[in-house]
Amino acid sequence: MADTTGDSLGERGATSGQRASSGPGPSAIHDLGYRGYEGERLGPSHSIRAVARVSAQRALGLRRSARWKIIPVVVIALVFIPSIAMVAASVLIDNPELVPLSSFFSEASIAIVIFAAFAGSEVVTSDLKSGLASLYASTQLGALGFLRAKLIGIFAVIFGVVCFPLLLRILAVLLQDGYPSWFDSVRDVAVGVVVSILIAAMFTSFVVAVSFVTRDFRIAMVAVLAIVLVTAMAAGALVDADRERNEPETTVVATEVGSDQYWFDPGDRSARTVAAAMFSLPALASEIGLRAFGAPAACEFSFDLDNAGCRPIDYPGVPTTLFVLAALMWTLLGLGVARWQLERSLT
Amino acid sequence: MADMIVASALTKRFGGFTALDRADITIGEGITGLLGSNGAGKSTLIKLVLGLLTPDGGSVHALGSDAQLRRPEVVQRIGYAPEGECFPSDVRAQDLVRHIGEVQGLPTRVAINRASDVLQHVGLGEERFRPIGTMSTGQKQRVKLAATIVHDPQIVLLDEPTNGLDPMQRDIMLELVPTLWTSFGMSVVLCSHLLQEVERVCGHVVMLDGGKVVAQGELTALQRGDQGFVFQVGHNVGAVCDLLVAKGYPAAPTPDGVIEIRSDSPCLGNDIRDAVADAGASLIRLEPIRVSIESLFFTAGSEAA
Numbered sequence: 001m002a003d004t005t006g007d008s009l010g011e012r013g014a015t016s017g018q019r020a021s022s023g024p025g026p027s028a029i030h031d032l033g034y035r036g037y038e039g040e041r042l043g044p045s046h047s048i049r050a051v052a053r054v055s056a057q058r059a060l061g062l063r064r065s066a067r068w069k070i071i072p073v074v075v076i077a078l079v080f081i082p083s084i085a086m087v088a089a090s091v092l093i094d095n096p097e098l099v100p101l102s103s104f105f106s107e108a109s110i111a112i113v114i115f116a117a118f119a120g121s122e123v124v125t126s127d128l129k130s131g132l133a134s135l136y137a138s139t140q141l142g143a144l145g146f147l148r149a150k151l152i153g154i155f156a157v158i159f160g161v162v163c164f165p166l167l168l169r170i171l172a173v174l175l176q177d178g179y180p181s182w183f184d185s186v187r188d189v190a191v192g193v194v195v196s197i198l199i200a201a202m203f204t205s206f207v208v209a210v211s212f213v214t215r216d217f218r219i220a221m222v223a224v225l226a227i228v229l230v231t232a233m234a235a236g237a238l239v240d241a242d243r244e245r246n247e248p249e250t251t252v253v254a255t256e257v258g259s260d261q262y263w264f265d266p267g268d269r270s271a272r273t274v275a276a277a278m279f280s281l282p283a284l285a286s287e288i289g290l291r292a293f294g295a296p297a298a299c300e301f302s303f304d305l306d307n308a309g310c311r312p313i314d315y316p317g318v319p320t321t322l323f324v325l326a327a328l329m330w331t332l333l334g335l336g337v338a339r340w341q342l343e344r345s346l347t
Numbered sequence: 348m349a350d351m352i353v354a355s356a357l358t359k360r361f362g363g364f365t366a367l368d369r370a371d372i373t374i375g376e377g378i379t380g381l382l383g384s385n386g387a388g389k390s391t392l393i394k395l396v397l398g399l400l401t402p403d404g405g406s407v408h409a410l411g412s413d414a415q416l417r418r419p420e421v422v423q424r425i426g427y428a429p430e431g432e433c434f435p436s437d438v439r440a441q442d443l444v445r446h447i448g449e450v451q452g453l454p455t456r457v458a459i460n461r462a463s464d465v466l467q468h469v470g471l472g473e474e475r476f477r478p479i480g481t482m483s484t485g486q487k488q489r490v491k492l493a494a495t496i497v498h499d500p501q502i503v504l505l506d507e508p509t510n511g512l513d514p515m516q517r518d519i520m521l522e523l524v525p526t527l528w529t530s531f532g533m534s535v536v537l538c539s540h541l542l543q544e545v546e547r548v549c550g551h552v553v554m555l556d557g558g559k560v561v562a563q564g565e566l567t568a569l570q571r572g573d574q575g576f577v578f579q580v581g582h583n584v585g586a587v588c589d590l591l592v593a594k595g596y597p598a599a600p601t602p603d604g605v606i607e608i609r610s611d612s613p614c615l616g617n618d619i620r621d622a623v624a625d626a627g628a629s630l631i632r633l634e635p636i637r638v639s640i641e642s643l644f645f646t647a648g649s650e651a652a
Contacts (some may be wrong), residue, residue, distance in 0.1 A: 034468055034531050037461065037499035041423050041452035050449035064437055131433030135494075136396045139450050140419040149451040346399075 055153025083168035105289030120207025120219035158291035163196035205334025275347035358404035380545030383555035426500035436480025451498035561647035586626035
């Protein structure tokens, strides 16, 4: 196994039993039955897997008391139940009105934010607070390995919460024969996975960074939610200002047709409005979702997949690449802050 | 005796502060006390051995390998117990120790078996399935010890293992530490600022003060030095003293008949024996002058300064 570091330090050339017998009380070995270990020792990637697995379990509240299961269970219910209902509807009802894929992220973003805030804060700060982090750092994991393991563990659970409900919705469309060709369904699956990776990575690095800075579960959770709220409000204020200046009438129409399911009205998408989304994590997630599954973005009255009543969405000014870059920038910023705070946290 | 940890001209600075100053340290098998006040450089040395810090000068080897260059392999053979409590309270002891075993490189199945074994060895049988938060401080210390040794390390680094313990728990801990060497054959480095603690369990000692090594070696040798003898005779004290003064020793009795002679003469023991016999005095006790670890530490510290 490439992972194995072998026994290159085994110069002691003795079994633990022999080693022990050089101690002053060899008879005690037999009394206690202590056995040394001279077998295989696995390398740092094994350690990272172990810590990532335990971190993911803790985030999901597995093997923990009931109060740690509340948020994961509620969030999982919030994101999965609508998707499962849609799969069920596709099977049971002819031609049901499915919510378009593009709106999944705007619907789920609040649940995802809460879950990310909870999972990230708990998984990182509990180890920093208990001192387990220092112990991890002293092993072959090292400080960087500890950070990597935490990122992987938290990313895995957030990705699961984002991606699987989305895939269920794609399945619902598929069951309803909603795809003109198999290629379209494969495209949606691929796009769904990529977008989920992007969004999960963005939320993961953000909450991990905040957790490393605050080092306290409650403060970290409040800080994550506060930052999300404040940036969303700031972005919202920009949008409102933009609306009033440009097309006040469109806003009214857009609101009437129920497009408030979006963070930003698709009917009112000037370049400034759309660009404002970059400064708010959930808005950015919604915007990327909207663009990834584009088509029925601005439907009026009907969510029918034949696009009846929908008008093609206009992406004014701001190219999609810029939103992907914004998500990557958030991710890198979070990673940078976490890396910067790592040493301080472990001393 | 194999060298476990060897530091050569090891230097570490934090900004303008020199935490370790060209320290040459050799730690062999057995139980070694790493003694020094806060800021003396103990924790810095431990972190350098664990490869958590990079030295600014010199090198540190553990188990014959460079602690920096071959860090993953070196730390697999080291067990480190940080100061204070360090485990989440809602995890069962068995799960935690198994997990640490895996992190230390044990395959999962081996980690499960060894976790049960070492928890038994440290005296936690059925309690090992309890969450750590429900355990007493002493039991938590045992869990920490089990987690430290689950991967069968050759060196165990204990950072202030008795901090925060009440006297009884401290006693239990200090009884457990020697068994790591006597029963499990693991060399122990006990990092402490408590002199009595080190004196009680350690065979060797490394004393640090202000980043410098002020003394190191076998504790009994350091305490004995070549400084002389203290003895007590039943009567004829004056005659014994006269005979010794005649031989050039500065002998003067205390009121209760105890004579302390500080001299590095190799014949001192024989000369005392002869003087007592010649004076016809009865010898009550005779022993080398033992330096208390406190005075050793303070003398060494002031000499270094």
